[in-house]
Amino acid sequence: MHPILQRCARRPLAGGLVVPYVTLIHDGHAAFGVLDADRTLDAFRRRLCQxxxxxxxxxxxxxxxPADVVKGCSPEPALHPECLPYTAGHCPMLNGTATHYRHSPVLAGHPAGRPCTDPCCLCPPRSPDDAGHTARSGRLADRYEA
Incomplete structure (x- = not known):
């Protein structure tokens, strides 16, 4: 495992891992693998490391x-050269430990299996009709490249 970078010394931690700026924080918990749309847009606009x-x-x-290369764009903001090895070392989608997509989606409204109990929350409802997840469920994970 890669040590926490000096650049990330002030970032919050969850389970000993740096919580990326663009990770959704829901009900006080980091939902690793779920992007916070507002922070992601902010990172793109202000040219910030994700x-x-x-x-x-x-x-x-x-x-x-590969699908992003064909489209000519990335759905995620960029990273510093020194933030990439830390990320690649800890993210299952990048380090090869996620060989298949999950059968059950981790949705923004239910990060880490914690259903949202706030009736005023704007999180999306849990829906088995997520066409994107249904198409990927249980299939081989996409290959990511930097």
């Missing part, structure tokens, strides 16, 4: 799947 939230330098990395 992990440490510091401004990107001229040299940075994008995480892309």
């Amino acid at each position: 992990i440490c939230t510091q401004p990107l330098d001229e040299r940075c990395y994008l995480l892309v799947r």
